[in-house]
Amino acid sequence: MFGIVRPCTHRLTQGLKAEWMAHLCGLCLALRADHGQFARVVTNYDGLIVSVLTDAQAGTADAARRTAGPCPLRGMRTASVAKGEGARLAASVSLVLASAKIRDHVADGNGLLRRRPVAAAARKVAAGWDRAGARTGATLGFDTAVLVDAVDRQVGIEELAGPGTPLTVITEPTETATAAAFAHTAVLAGRPGNAAPLAEAGRLFGRLAHLLDAVEDRTADAAEGAWNPLTATGATLAEARRLCDDAVHGIRLALRDVEFADSALVHVLLVHELRRSVDRAFGTATCAHQGPGAPGYGQPPQYGQPPQYGQQPPQYGRPPAGGPYVQGQQLNGPQAPYAGGPVPPGGGSGGHGGGWSGGEPQQPKKRRGLIAGCAVATGLFCTCQVCCADHYEGPWSRKKREGWCSDCCDNCDCGGADSSCCDCCDCCCCDCG
Structure with a gap:
């Protein structure tokens, strides 16, 4: 295609x-x-x-x-x-x-x-x-x-x-x-x-x-x-x-x-x-549904720029970036305090403000073999999930991935007399043509 x-x-x-x-x-x-x-x-x-x-x-x-x-x-x-x-x-x-x-x-x-x-x-x-x-x-x-x-x-x-x-x-x-x-x-x-x-x-x-x-x-x-x-x-x-x-x-x-x-x-x-x-x-597109693997994912916004859509702003009562886990392993010993109080044992919020749910990190799913992965990949392509699905599971790695068409909407720039009626998913209400 x-x-x-x-x-x-x-x-x-x-x-x-x-x-x-x-x-x-x-x-x-x-x-x-x-x-x-x-x-x-x-x-x-x-x-x-x-x-x-x-x-x-x-x-x-x-x-x-x-x-x-x-x-x-x-x-x-x-x-x-x-x-x-x-x-x-x-x-x-x-x-x-x-x-x-x-x-x-x-x-x-x-x-x-x-x-x-x-x-x-x-x-x-x-x-x-x-x-x-x-x-x-x-x-x-x-x-x-x-x-x-x-x-x-x-x-x-x-x-x-x-x-x-x-x-x-x-x-x-x-x-x-x-x-x-x-x-x-x-x-x-x-x-x-x-x-x-x-x-x-x-x-x-x-x-x-x-x-x-x-x-x-x-x-x-x-x-x-x-x-x-x-x-x-x-x-x-x-x-x-x-x-x-x-x-x-x-x-x-x-x-x-x-x-x-x-x-x-x-x-x-x-x-x-x-x-x-x-x-x-020309590599100047922006995507509001950016996720892992997308250009610029994980990078902080430029100074003076508002956070991009889809990025969560800092919230009080939540752990710092990375939480109490480093590469999927819980840190040993007492945790350093942060805004909102120390992390309770087990990484949970202890029922206090923020409600951050820690618990044990999920174990990564076992990779599929060559034959099984090929079969799953065939199914993904034949059902258009690779292109049209918001997310799908990688056929071999089993990691969560975004569909090829999951790059999303940016602001509508109709430029017409009534462009204020536009939003990113229904921008044909404007009278600009």
Whole structure:
């Protein structure tokens, strides 16, 4: 699963989460229905935005749904999923863009694709996806030739790029491809007047996707000696960040000119989540559900900064940091006094203020063996707990871990006339789009 728009479940209301999953599953099933089981591997978070845009303009979300059968990725549960032209257009675009990604990796010689037999097989798969995407696109009145042409031009542009080449020159093919896909959603939804602003939003989205991919892959590309736009042009991260911030702002402005029947999910994905995607790629994201293993966990707040959400402020009647235990062992002998009185025997509060419950430290759970851990890991992935659960038990270590999407909400920055109504988990009440 790839894509720059990866909304955290903590930031979506139950209704928006169901809508998002309906489009994600609808894209996956549209790929299977039109192109076979293997095509489902190109399901991605960004492709479903095409389906979201189509439904948001048409205003027929309820009619464009069907009940899908049990799926291992949904924990063997049924679900209401998107169907129709929006999902099929998303499938067509996803196939062609996945083909572009494969060709780009082949041209850069990334990983196993440096080997000629593997590269040849990858090119064959990419060509098949191009043809499949073109067939589906033709039935919807969408000519995928603009996407394929963009893919072909990308290689030539990268070969000519050098120090001083503007980053926007390199991102132009991606911009052109995504602009065409976004604009065609207006045709499918019967709102041709939306084509121009959606094309602008799509162009900036393509620029953003290309730049964020370059930023995230910069270190890996340098280690492998692979081509990277930032390294090839000598562009700084500050310059890339400026272009990304401008693109996010431009998308927001473009969406204001689009006539939607229901813009809630579009607003969350293309306004709020894009901003968080930029923060995540440049390492400036903050998370209110931080826990062990998260960047900065356990570090005190900077001087003059309020404690972060989720950090408990000091409380009277409680032991100092670490309590009466050091690395899980109770200290021998009498404890040093602290605010609230000495620690009673056994580490408890003795029933006095603070109510700190000490007791014996819990023994760590015994690690699972290789086979048992693999079985548990398979179950975690197949039921999406690794991604969507707030917490899950590590398959081998059995330690408590946070789900990949458990990074949480920060303050909503709607900037609209009524942005005060927003909170971190339901920020679409503002009228900023």
